[in-house]
Amino acid sequence: MEAKEKIIQSARAVFQEKGKNGARMQEIADRAEVNKALVHYYYKNKETLFQEVFKQVSVETIVPLIEILSSEMELEEKIQFFVNSYIDRLRQNPDMIAFMVGELQRNNLPFFIEERVKKLIDQFSKQLQSSDKYKVVDPVQVLTSVIAACVFPFIAKPLVSSLTDVAGESFDEYLEKRKLELPKIILDGIKK
């Protein structure tokens, strides 16, 4: 791998672990096994590098989410598929979403997300209304509840872990159970 690529990957790891302000340019250089000057050679400064990483992570966390939820899949299957695949995706990189949420407070989402959000709302609203299997519920409420339920275990892992510990269960077992039970709860919650 060339240096430039190694640098973003290293930057990404360090930013995810330490947050924007906790990250050190030196550590990013070290982990990429290059000189600190080279980091500044490819990326003007810390801010630029961070923005690059943040954009990348935003896309990876949010785009697939929107993609699945605004697809043409049938609603029950869609919810099931989303919960399963999104939990698995987050599990592969558990730090990512926490980092994302942490930095979301002080950084704006890349603006191209907006457009896709529109598509998502439109598709999902129609889908809910068109079938008479479902109650009259606000699609935004449903959407945010589903997303919340998938994402929360990863951003509040210490709290959730202490809950699962008490219940005598591992975090992973909890996640597996969640993939089964969550779609049921949500779907029964919106069916007539």
Next chain:
Amino acid sequence: MEAKEKIIQSARAVFQEKGKNGARMQEIADRAEVNKALVHYYYKNKETLFQEVFKQVSVETIVPLIEILSSEMELEEKIQFFVNSYIDRLRQNPDMIAFMVGELQRNNLPFFIEERVKKLIDQFSKQLQSSDKYKVVDPVQVLTSVIAACVFPFIAKPLVSSLTDVAGESFDEYLEKRKLELPKIILDGIKK
């Protein structure tokens, strides 16, 4: 108000806004309208001050949550009451929960929380099993889903806002609607 109290309050505000690493001792002093030396006079160093704030915020965010959910209230009423009061509580200090979650990645929860968690699981499990109105569902799954649904809008506010914007609704309207719809979805989701 005496200086010491002004300092924590100021520290809390600054930590919430900028995060642990982004916060500056100088800014904390300035906002408390005291000299930086006085901050170190009362709190040994930044770490100590932060821990103080973090403990305080942990208690304020998590204790009432556990308190309500492990109370003896009847289940339907309990869920309704929790959603209503917890959303209102978070709304009063919207930065708090995001800060909490952000720092939760790199700091441990105050340990006394553990005990209360046990009580919560016990009470909630019994409650779910004892009534035959409800399906056989894992109480931990239900608990985390309810908490997630209340907390998520505040920690992912930019994303949720872009959803509500598209739907032509304000964030506050969304929250009000949530107080009504969320308990219905959850309760119908766990009823037989």
Next chain:
DNA sequence: CATATGATTAACCTTTTGGTTAAGTAAAGT
């Protein structure tokens, strides 16, 4: 071969930041 170009480094510089110190003030307690 000479040289232009991009990649890489070691050394350095500057600013920021957390933290300290020592002297001093003002008011309350004894």
Next chain:
DNA sequence: ACTTTACTTAACCAAAAGGTTAATCATATG
């Protein structure tokens, strides 16, 4: 009057951190 308590001030320090520079290396190109 003396002392303690609460707080202030300003100057200072050392380390950390971001960033720059000038020289060097590698390789491709005229």
